[in-house]
Amino acid sequence: xxxxxxVSRTAYYSLTRKESVLPGSVxxxxxxxxxxxxxxxxxxxxxxxxxxxxxxxxxxVIRKNPEASFENVWHTLMLLEEPPxxxxxxxxLRGRALDLH
Amino acid sequence: xxxxxxxxxxxxxxxxxxxxxxxxxxIVGLSxxxxxxxxxxxxxxxxxFKDLSDPGLLxxxxxxxxxxxxxTGSTPPMFAGQSVALFDIVLTMDGLGDFQEExxxxxxxxxxxxxVKVLRLSRIIASKRAANRNKDRLILPxxxxxxxxxxxxxxxx
Numbered sequence: 648x649x650x651x652x653x654v655s656r657t658a659y660y661s662l663t664r665k666e667s668v669l670p671g672s673v674x675x676x677x678x679x680x681x682x683x684x685x686x687x688x689x690x691x692x693x694x695x696x697x698x699x700x701x702x703x704x705x706x707x708v709i710r711k712n713p714e715a716s717f718e719n720v721w722h723t724l725m726l727l728e729e730p731p732x733x734x735x736x737x738x739x740l741r742g743r744a745l746d747l748h
Numbered sequence: 749x750x751x752x753x754x755x756x757x758x759x760x761x762x763x764x765x766x767x768x769x770x771x772x773x774x775i776v777g778l779s780x781x782x783x784x785x786x787x788x789x790x791x792x793x794x795x796x797f798k799d800l801s802d803p804g805l806l807x808x809x810x811x812x813x814x815x816x817x818x819x820t821g822s823t824p825p826m827f828a829g830q831s832v833a834l835f836d837i838v839l840t841m842d843g844l845g846d847f848q849e850e851x852x853x854x855x856x857x858x859x860x861x862x863x864v865k866v867l868r869l870s871r872i873i874a875s876k877r878a879a880n881r882n883k884d885r886l887i888l889p890x891x892x893x894x895x896x897x898x899x900x901x902x903x904x905x
Contacts, residue, residue, distance in 0.1 A: 704897070723785050726787055731859065735859075738788060738789050740754050
């Protein structure tokens, strides 16, 4: 099995001797949040899958509308992930900040 | 991401009071576009009222400590008071049908505990095209890209 996976025996036994194979940073964050490290990894995977799905939509929009700006399309997709009230708040906050300058 | 603290209970309360009194209005302009997901920035929330003399409007204002300032020869009608400082009054929309016609096609959006009518993005685009001011021409590509994205996301989900 190790041979098929192209993993050396040394590497394998080195892993088995470790308390955890997860990066220390993941364990530290999980510890701070009082959750299992696997929860963070699962959420990170879900976020990545969602980002990939949105990227596919963005590419489709650009393919159908070559004159469209990727930035506009991507920001719209990001905003659509939020509740409408938050979209409005962001818009107002930026608008009012611009007015100050 | 934490929601920024603007458009809080104070503003929602005003909308709630308007709805409670059956005042006919809808959110229009860039704030309406933002609610629908367009990455547009704005300083105010434009409200298009069917009838500014609706007694319910004055009652709602009174309830939240706001006042109505009627138009003069050189100034438009306005609201004054902290609770309504974010709101602007719109009387007509360039390039669109009358209030009732647009209201029938408006979208429903929930803001806090209140459901309000919001002018459709396609109609906001039509209005910006008709107004054709510099600032309208600048925002039009953003709105059009947002509309295309919303269509695609809708058909994708």
